[in-house]
Amino acid sequence: xxxxxxQPVQKKFIDPVAVKKSIGQRLVVNNVTKVIFxxxxxxxxxxxxxxxFGVIRDxxxxxxxxFLLNAPSRRPANAGIYPALMGTIFLMLLIIPMIFIIxxxxxxxxxxxAKRGRMTSFIEVNISNLAGVPSIVFxxxxxxxxxxxxxxxxxxxxxxxxxxxxxxxxxxxxxQEAIRSVPQAMRHASLALGASKWQTxxxxxxxxxxxxxxxxxxxxxxxxxxxxxxxxxxxAAIFIARAPEGLFxxxxxxxxxxxxxxxxxxxxxxxxAAAGILIxxxxxLTMNSLAIWIRNRFSKxx
Amino acid sequence: MDTKLTTKTAEKExxxxxxxxxxxxxxxxxxxxxxxxxxxxxxxKDVNLDIKQNEVTAIIGPSGCGKSTFIKTLNRMVELxxxxxxxxVIEYNGRNIFDKEYEVEELRTSVGMVFQQxxxxxxxxxxxxxxxxxxxxxxxxxxxxxxxxxxxxxxxxWDEVKDRLNENAYGLSGGQQxxxxxxxxxxxxxxxxxxDEPTSALDPISTLKVEELVQDLKKDYSIIIVxxxxxxxxxxxxxxxxxxxxxxxxxxxxxxxxxNPSDKRTEDYISGRFG
Ligand SMILES: Nc1ncnc2c1ncn2[C@@H]1O[C@H](COP(=O)(O)OP(=O)(O)O)[C@@H](O)[C@H]1O
Ligand SMILES: [Mg+2]
Numbered sequence: 001x002x003x004x005x006x007q008p009v010q011k012k013f014i015d016p017v018a019v020k021k022s023i024g025q026r027l028v029v030n031n032v033t034k035v036i037f038x039x040x041x042x043x044x045x046x047x048x049x050x051x052x053f054g055v056i057r058d059x060x061x062x063x064x065x066x067f068l069l070n071a072p073s074r075r076p077a078n079a080g081i082y083p084a085l086m087g088t089i090f091l092m093l094l095i096i097p098m099i100f101i102i103x104x105x106x107x108x109x110x111x112x113x114a115k116r117g118r119m120t121s122f123i124e125v126n127i128s129n130l131a132g133v134p135s136i137v138f139x140x141x142x143x144x145x146x147x148x149x150x151x152x153x154x155x156x157x158x159x160x161x162x163x164x165x166x167x168x169x170x171x172x173x174x175x176q177e178a179i180r181s182v183p184q185a186m187r188h189a190s191l192a193l194g195a196s197k198w199q200t201x202x203x204x205x206x207x208x209x210x211x212x213x214x215x216x217x218x219x220x221x222x223x224x225x226x227x228x229x230x231x232x233x234x235x236a237a238i239f240i241a242r243a244p245e246g247l248f249x250x251x252x253x254x255x256x257x258x259x260x261x262x263x264x265x266x267x268x269x270x271x272x273a274a275a276g277i278l279i280x281x282x283x284x285l286t287m288n289s290l291a292i293w294i295r296n297r298f299s300k301x302x
Numbered sequence: 303m304d305t306k307l308t309t310k311t312a313e314k315e316x317x318x319x320x321x322x323x324x325x326x327x328x329x330x331x332x333x334x335x336x337x338x339x340x341x342x343x344x345x346x347k348d349v350n351l352d353i354k355q356n357e358v359t360a361i362i363g364p365s366g367c368g369k370s371t372f373i374k375t376l377n378r379m380v381e382l383x384x385x386x387x388x389x390x391v392i393e394y395n396g397r398n399i400f401d402k403e404y405e406v407e408e409l410r411t412s413v414g415m416v417f418q419q420x421x422x423x424x425x426x427x428x429x430x431x432x433x434x435x436x437x438x439x440x441x442x443x444x445x446x447x448x449x450x451x452x453x454x455x456x457x458x459x460w461d462e463v464k465d466r467l468n469e470n471a472y473g474l475s476g477g478q479q480x481x482x483x484x485x486x487x488x489x490x491x492x493x494x495x496x497x498d499e500p501t502s503a504l505d506p507i508s509t510l511k512v513e514e515l516v517q518d519l520k521k522d523y524s525i526i527i528v529x530x531x532x533x534x535x536x537x538x539x540x541x542x543x544x545x546x547x548x549x550x551x552x553x554x555x556x557x558x559x560x561x562n563p564s565d566k567r568t569e570d571y572i573s574g575r576f577g
Pocket of ligand 1: 340345361364365366367369370372383446
């Protein structure tokens with residue numbers, strides 16, 4: 001068989017000269033957009049840097065062991081954040097199991113058990129909507145339902161339930177995503193071995209989605225403990241000398257204590273507020289790093 | 303490799319000849335007028351098959367002809383697709399698997415399945431094998447150890463993994479993962495093993511290993527294997543069913559199907575004229 005003679009490929013639509021010319025233009029656009037994005041990034045970083053700098057400058061001098069262990073006081077030199085810090089820690093310890101059990105349970109139900117249909121989509125859309133509801137609205141709900149109707153009063157449990165309710169939509173949606181990302185093949189492998197649906201969910205799907213679920217929970221909790229508005233609505237104490245002693249004792253939390261100090265005129269209290277912000281920030285950064293670490297360490301590749 | 307293949311074929315022919323007088327073997331599956339629809343899509347049409355114990359039955363046919371659908375019906379995995387409807391009867395060891403009181407969990411413990419894509423759990427090699435027995439209530443560590451070793455040996459992968467049982471199964475090669483999945487299936491001590499194109503994602507050497515394994519497992523299990531590779535069907539199976547558009551065109555001894563098919567369409571397919 002004779003080889004056909006090599007013909008130069010006819011270019012019909014792409015004109016090399018025009019291409020050459022337009023490449024120059026495109027590269028200019030390319031560089032301009034790059035600069036714009038860089039400015040955007042720098043703007044965010046610079047503002048954050050200025051804020052951090054201000055807070056550290058004002059607050060660092062007030063940080064000490066006494067600051068962590070003392071109750072707030074009218075004399076700035078003696079003032080500490082112990083009750084607020086403990087309040088925040090207790091809130092976290094209460095919220096995490098609540099949103100884990102209810103949030104993951106709801107996500108498992110929606111993803112693994114609920115029949116796909118109008119009702120399920122309706123519920124899912126509304127959960128997503130709830131994630132966008134302002135936190136103060138959840139505060140109002142907490143005030144009406146937990147504080148008044150259930151008769152809990154302005155107690156730790158009322159605050160924790162309110163914050164848990166506020167976090168739930170985000171936890172459900174992120175858990176659903178984590179569960180959905182477990183390949184169908186994993187479920188099939190388990191079911192084909194004679195495992196029941198519940199065994200498959202509990203022993204295969206849940207462990208495989210756990211990194212994503214936990215990341216979602218940590219992010220939701222770190223948002224919740226930075227919230228002020230809902231806690232003010234349920235009546236967290238503005239001034240309190242002791243850490244909460246039980247579910248039904250009065251409580252306060254870090255953002256409330258910070259808010260309280262910033263609303264005072266004296267410069268010393270501004271310093272205390274800055275120190276409080278630093279503590280809150282350390283907690284939040286720790287939680288977020290933990291979330292990132294879990295995601296990188298345990299996330300599964302299929 | 304060539305000599306090996308020839309001896310394999312010779313063995314197989316010997317076996318077939320020896321099998322002939324024992325035609326009265328017990329059936330594991332008797333499929334009687336099985337029809338299956340995905341919504342309005344009629345995917346299996348009046349399928350009738352009689353599958354014998356300790357034989358390898360190959361299911362061949364072009365893409366989309368219903369091979370996977372059929373094999374997934376045998377352990378009722380097909381019902382995971384919500385729009386599926388079936389009618390007809392599939393008797394497994396004399397019991398209709400569609401009976402209300404037949405629990406799918408019971409059926410699937412007795413009928414193992416190996417999938418097209420190796421699908422180990424993201425767990426250790428040990429936990430992959432122990433998963434099935436644990437699900438069925440085996441807790442004793444000694445017994446689990448024994449099951450794990452026996453299953454891995456049964457799937458001819460023990461020597462390759464015995465020193466890394468606690469490592470994640472995802473560190474294994476594709477071919478090793480597939481044999482691990484076969485071992486995982488053996489661990490529930492099934493009577494039947496269903497395989498849906500188990501080698502289509504594997505390289506030639508891994509494919510050969512799995513094929514040898516199938517030959518080896520035949521002693522103890524009845525095997526139903528889907529393949530789009532006709533040489534594979536010819537190499538490993540005793541009987542072959544040719545599916546086309548959801549129908550069984552021909553079901554016979556493998557050597558008959560490949561040497562002297564009675565239907566023109568079978569002949570066209572195996573001679574590579576379509577599919
Ligand atoms: N989950 C499903 N939903 C709807 N139709 C399906 C589904 N799976 C398979 N089918 C249809 O059933 C027919 C047979 O498919 P399948 O059994 O996968 O064929 P094969 O395994 O022989 O390639 C095809 O027409 C396919 O489109
Ligand atoms: Mg298929």
